[in-house]
Amino acid sequence: xxxxxxxxxxxxxxxxxxxSIEEFEKQSNETKKVAKEYIDIYFSFDxxxxxxxxxxxxxxxxxxxEVAFGGKKQIGTEAIIKNFxxxxxLGPADFKIKHEFFFEKFAVMSGFLTYSWTSxxxxxxxxKELPLTVTLKIIDGKVLEHLDYGDYLVVFKQSREQSN
Numbered sequence: 421x422x423x424x425x426x427x428x429x430x431x432x433x434x435x436x437x438x439x440s441i442e443e444f445e446k447q448s449n450e451t452k453k454v455a456k457e458y459i460d461i462y463f464s465f466d467x468x469x470x471x472x473x474x475x476x477x478x479x480x481x482x483x484x485x486e487v488a489f490g491g492k493k494q495i496g497t498e499a500i501i502k503n504f505x506x507x508x509x510l511g512p513a514d515f516k517i518k519h520e521f522f523f524e525k526f527a528v529m530s531g532f533l534t535y536s537w538t539s540x541x542x543x544x545x546x547x548k549e550l551p552l553t554v555t556l557k558i559i560d561g562k563v564l565e566h567l568d569y570g571d572y573l574v575v576f577k578q579s580r581e582q583s584n
Contacts, residue, residue, distance in 0.1 A: 444523070444524055447524045447525065448522045448523055448524055449522075450558075450561075451522045451523075451524065451525055451526065451527055451556075451558045452522040452527065454473075454558050454561050454563075455522065455527035455529070455556050455558060458470070458473050458556070458558075458563055459515065459529065459554065459556075461473075462566075463513040463514070463515050463533075463535075464513070465504070465510050465513065467501050467504055467505065470501075470504075471497050471500075471501055473561075473562060473563045474496070474497040474500055474501075474562065474563060475496075475497065475562050475564065476496045476497060477495070477496065477564060478495070478496060478497065478500060478562070478563055478564055478565070478566070479493060479494070479495050479564070479565045479566070480493070480494045480495075480500045480503070480565075480566045480567075481493040481494065481566075481567055481568075482567070482568035482569070482570065483567070483569065484568070484569050484570050484571070484572055485568065485570065485572065487572075488570075488572035488575070488576075489572075491503075507537075508537060508538065508539070508540065509537065509538040510535060510536070510537050511535060511536030511537065511538070511544070512535065512536065513533060513534065513535035514533070514534045514535070515529075515531055515532075515533050515552065515554075516531045516532050516533075516534070516549075517529050517530070517531040518530060518531040518532065519531070525557055525558055525559050526555070526556070526557055526558075527554075527555070527556040527558060528553065528554070528555050528556075529553070529554045529555075529556075530551075530552070530553040530554075531551075531552060532549040532550065532551060532552065533547070533549070533550040533552045533570070534546075534547065534548045534549060534550070535547055535550075543583075545578070545579055545582050546578075546582070547574070547575055547578050547579075548578065549574070550570055550571060550572075550574045550575055551570065551571040551574065552568060552569065552570045552571075553568070553569040553570075554566070554567070554568055554569075555567045555569075
């Protein structure tokens with residue numbers, strides 16, 4: 421009797437676990453699709469296009485940018501876009517992803533960002549291979565949380581080199 425109960429319990433749990441895997445896989449694939457679309461638009465700096473991924477509850481934050489530049493957590497589409505616009509003239513960007521994974525509603529992408537920025541004085545700086553990790557929380561096609569982690573020491577050093 422105990423052996424039969426154990427076998428039945430094993431079969432039930434195996435079936436439930438298999439269904440969970442399929443659900444996780446389905447959700448993970450949808451997260452990957454949205455994350456890839458979003459990250460391409462995000463790094464194109466097209467504010468009109470990127471805002472369709474946000475809600476009034478979306479949180480955007482770069483904790484390393486807070487330390488480096490005094491950036492603050494932004495909540496809601498309007499605040500996020502206003503923050504982006506305050507960055508000034510950002511040129512083309514290329515985010516070369518070296519490692520990524522997508523699990524359920526989470527996306528994590530790490531790589532190197534190359535981009536340019538023109539200061540208010542009109543000097544253009546070119547930044548190469550800034551190590552960057554982006555984490556996203558995506559639900560129903562919307563980015564509910566976007567966190568950036570950048571090694572801004574690279575930016576500081578490259579700025580100094582280009583200022584001389």
